[in-house]
Amino acid sequence: MAGYRWDRANDPGAGVPLAVVRATSTADVQSAVRFAARHELAVVPRGAGTGLSGGASALSGCLVVSVERMRAVEIDPATRIAVVEPGALNTEVKAAAAEHGLWYPPDPSSYEICSIGGNVATNAGGLCCVKYGVTSDYVLGMTVVLADGTAVELGGPRLKDAAGLSLTKLFVGSEGTLGIITRVLLRLVPAQRPPCTLVATFASLDDATRTVLDLTRTMRPAMLELMDRTSINAVEDVTMMGLDRTAEAMLVVQSDEPATHGVAEIAEVTAICQANHSTEVFSTDDAETGEAFVVARRMVIPSLERQGSLLLEDVGVPVPQLGALVRGIEAIAEEHVITVAVVAHAGDGNTHPLIVFDASDPDESARAQAAYGQIMDLAIGLGGTITGEHGVGRLKKDWLPAYLGPEAMDLNRRVKAALDPQGILNPGAVF
Amino acid sequence: MAGYRWDRANDPGAGVPLAVVRATSTADVQSAVRFAARHELAVVPRGAGTGLSGGASALSGCLVVSVERMRAVEIDPATRIAVVEPGALNTEVKAAAAEHGLWYPPDPSSYEICSIGGNVATNAGGLCCVKYGVTSDYVLGMTVVLADGTAVELGGPRLKDAAGLSLTKLFVGSEGTLGIITRVLLRLVPAQRPPCTLVATFASLDDATRTVLDLTRTMRPAMLELMDRTSINAVEDVTMMGLDRTAEAMLVVQSDEPATHGVAEIAEVTAICQANHSTEVFSTDDAETGEAFVVARRMVIPSLERQGSLLLEDVGVPVPQLGALVRGIEAIAEEHVITVAVVAHAGDGNTHPLIVFDASDPDESARAQAAYGQIMDLAIGLGGTITGEHGVGRLKKDWLPAYLGPEAMDLNRRVKAALDPQGILNPGAVF
Numbered sequence: 001m002a003g004y005r006w007d008r009a010n011d012p013g014a015g016v017p018l019a020v021v022r023a024t025s026t027a028d029v030q031s032a033v034r035f036a037a038r039h040e041l042a043v044v045p046r047g048a049g050t051g052l053s054g055g056a057s058a059l060s061g062c063l064v065v066s067v068e069r070m071r072a073v074e075i076d077p078a079t080r081i082a083v084v085e086p087g088a089l090n091t092e093v094k095a096a097a098a099e100h101g102l103w104y105p106p107d108p109s110s111y112e113i114c115s116i117g118g119n120v121a122t123n124a125g126g127l128c129c130v131k132y133g134v135t136s137d138y139v140l141g142m143t144v145v146l147a148d149g150t151a152v153e154l155g156g157p158r159l160k161d162a163a164g165l166s167l168t169k170l171f172v173g174s175e176g177t178l179g180i181i182t183r184v185l186l187r188l189v190p191a192q193r194p195p196c197t198l199v200a201t202f203a204s205l206d207d208a209t210r211t212v213l214d215l216t217r218t219m220r221p222a223m224l225e226l227m228d229r230t231s232i233n234a235v236e237d238v239t240m241m242g243l244d245r246t247a248e249a250m251l252v253v254q255s256d257e258p259a260t261h262g263v264a265e266i267a268e269v270t271a272i273c274q275a276n277h278s279t280e281v282f283s284t285d286d287a288e289t290g291e292a293f294v295v296a297r298r299m300v301i302p303s304l305e306r307q308g309s310l311l312l313e314d315v316g317v318p319v320p321q322l323g324a325l326v327r328g329i330e331a332i333a334e335e336h337v338i339t340v341a342v343v344a345h346a347g348d349g350n351t352h353p354l355i356v357f358d359a360s361d362p363d364e365s366a367r368a369q370a371a372y373g374q375i376m377d378l379a380i381g382l383g384g385t386i387t388g389e390h391g392v393g394r395l396k397k398d399w400l401p402a403y404l405g406p407e408a409m410d411l412n413r414r415v416k417a418a419l420d421p422q423g424i425l426n427p428g429a430v431f
Numbered sequence: 432m433a434g435y436r437w438d439r440a441n442d443p444g445a446g447v448p449l450a451v452v453r454a455t456s457t458a459d460v461q462s463a464v465r466f467a468a469r470h471e472l473a474v475v476p477r478g479a480g481t482g483l484s485g486g487a488s489a490l491s492g493c494l495v496v497s498v499e500r501m502r503a504v505e506i507d508p509a510t511r512i513a514v515v516e517p518g519a520l521n522t523e524v525k526a527a528a529a530e531h532g533l534w535y536p537p538d539p540s541s542y543e544i545c546s547i548g549g550n551v552a553t554n555a556g557g558l559c560c561v562k563y564g565v566t567s568d569y570v571l572g573m574t575v576v577l578a579d580g581t582a583v584e585l586g587g588p589r590l591k592d593a594a595g596l597s598l599t600k601l602f603v604g605s606e607g608t609l610g611i612i613t614r615v616l617l618r619l620v621p622a623q624r625p626p627c628t629l630v631a632t633f634a635s636l637d638d639a640t641r642t643v644l645d646l647t648r649t650m651r652p653a654m655l656e657l658m659d660r661t662s663i664n665a666v667e668d669v670t671m672m673g674l675d676r677t678a679e680a681m682l683v684v685q686s687d688e689p690a691t692h693g694v695a696e697i698a699e700v701t702a703i704c705q706a707n708h709s710t711e712v713f714s715t716d717d718a719e720t721g722e723a724f725v726v727a728r729r730m731v732i733p734s735l736e737r738q739g740s741l742l743l744e745d746v747g748v749p750v751p752q753l754g755a756l757v758r759g760i761e762a763i764a765e766e767h768v769i770t771v772a773v774v775a776h777a778g779d780g781n782t783h784p785l786i787v788f789d790a791s792d793p794d795e796s797a798r799a800q801a802a803y804g805q806i807m808d809l810a811i812g813l814g815g816t817i818t819g820e821h822g823v824g825r826l827k828k829d830w831l832p833a834y835l836g837p838e839a840m841d842l843n844r845r846v847k848a849a850l851d852p853q854g855i856l857n858p859g860a861v862f
Contacts, residue, residue: 077648078644078648078750078751079749079750079751080647080648080750101649122593123593123597124593125591125593129590129591130590133568134590134591136597136600137564137568146842150838151838152838152839152842153836153838153839154839154842156749156814156816157749157814158747158748158749158779158780158781158815158816158819159560159561159565159747159779159780159781160556160560160565160747160776160779160780160781160816160819160820161747161816161818161819162553162554162555162556162604162745162816162818162819162820162821162822162823163816163817163818163823163827163831163834163835164823164831164834164835164839164840164843164861165601165604165605165608165609165843165846165847165861166554166567166600166601166603166604166605167601167839167842167843167846169567169597169600169601169603170596170597170598170600170601170846172597172600173593173596173597174596174597177596178596189651190649190650190651213509216511217508217509217511218532218621219621220620220621257689258688258689258692259692260691261689261690261692314593316589316590316591316592317589318510318587318588318589319509319510319511320509320510345591348589348590348591349589349590349591350589350590350591383587383588384589385587385589385591385592385593385594386594387592387593387594388589388591388592388593389591389593390593391593392593392594392595396594400594400595403594403595404594404595405584407581407582407583407584408583408584408585408595408598409595411577411583411585411598411850412595412596412598414849414850415596415598415601415846415849415850416596417849418845418846418848418849419842419845419846430595430596
């Protein structure tokens, strides 16, 4: 049972489940939920357990319903959809689509280990979202098991469907609080063109955030990521790939425009970086060389995990507020004498402040928790959200009412109550 | 009051409202809804009145809440969003965005006369959706007045937001049954590149639908429209632009890939058309010449309206079923001895069978109604939807249960009941 208590958020409040159901079919999930409903047991749905907000933390005495064994992926190239069981990993869907020259864009940093069910449940984002949108934009339909064990089919293999309420979209991002998704229909698009990649370093963080704004005003890169000095150094410690340890910020930008247009777009990016006092700009139209820099970006979380325990934020703001957010986070880190690395999907204003702390030090842990909350308060104050792509889970739920306001919070509760009147689905997450 | 009884669906069952509220603010809408709730009056929300499923037909004794006077459009170019009041026309949003080099993609054929509020309420589609998605993909947030008069803010100017349930998306396409939208935040993208356009005619409809499938398997055009012979002739009657009256089908295709890549993509389209026995293919990289053919496509409904009354369908199927759908519609038209023109957003399997009839002839009207229903039954049988982009409204609601099935229908009703327990919001539409 121990392996099913925590997700990657390491929720200190996780309990010991009564039992774990390792479902192999929709019918299995239905049986489990019906049993739970009859006995008024809490049900915690679980995919690959890579969630970062504690949405899959077990509760004492709960039934964990794991879909890790439901992994089938079928591609229909004529209709350009994937029919996927929720335990399939994001990378498995990408690979199956690629066999038909197709592409499933959403790419959380954890795409090699996270499941599609979890992606849909949290409306996961990623690096290419700045151009290609989030998980919700690719979900055309699903099978979902409701709180009374009924299985419902929503949507279908059609790019347009205006019949009835948009319930497919409602279940995306519902974090297991409205139902358990047992099958997903995903929209695929033609394979991405090999990208051109640019890496630029900046002595000043403000110059880097100004560059982001200048870029998003005029173009639509396929990736626009920012790493701050702490992130750069953590990655350099592990990879020794020669990143500039003195830089306050580094941008990683990709263009997937066709051939010469990609090169031209990257040339424009270069000019904008230079106009904003970049210290070094390197670009390549070789996809493999470019991928090395993207790997550097993806290494931020694993590299920081070596330095201590992590509290992972994913606060987002309107893009023009990015600079104020990053500087505000810096001030919070100083105030609490704690390390906060920032890595950001900068192009869509979605940041990952990563709070590094020693979990065995109660004082430092308390300071980390205080910083965690203050960063969300800061984001709300800047017109931002407490979570851009990880979900509220159990770790962020105390901030949800302040973010949504009483009217929207009440509306959330009414929908929840209508669909799960017993309150057995993932209690304590989101609500 | 007469001007507020019907939308463009000319619902024969439309009643006479008790009163029309021409709201100028969210507060006006709140007052109207509170009054209605107190007196248990039905409220029918109304935008520009261009709906094609009767979602804005008045009910006897209802309060029509028109938002036609709420037309403000503000563009925030740094955040790349439009903040729009619901009465603003789609074309006004496009124009305001264009002043900043930005683009609001969704483009219903009626974009010059339809309102954003209606677009959001029906999750409207259009011609560019095959590449750029539907209205829902562009709605980041909204203000919505609930059934008790409460105004709620949902979402906001952030590209990613995973905090709480996806209620913004739930209200998109809810056809005024869950609340009245009084303000919308729309995502904008950089201006579209000038497109290359291709027009191809086919002696055989089957060749044309096969071409559509061959195209969507390998590329992602920015537009992929089909007109059948009846549509071609109706437009030619009005425009005399020299369309081939003998062709069974015509395709209009656009590529907005950059410069030479657009030309290359259109060359590929040409080859695929020719491989499928097109009788004539014409292409141009001159945007204005291309636009003339798009206008021909947009003229289908206005041209057919001159021939009689119209019942407008918008059934959609998975793209591989397009040929079977179009041939099936032909058989239904023959069986009922009635004219059914077909024009289709072929690339996403969304068709518009347009039933032309003489409304003063009761027998022909009855045959038109029978065909209308059978076409929806046919679409359902082919794994399709009864409405791809117009909404269910009052005209299609009898088919909704058969399409959704009892479980999904029940789920729709539970959400409706949770949000509008008195049932005062647009009763008789959808449900």
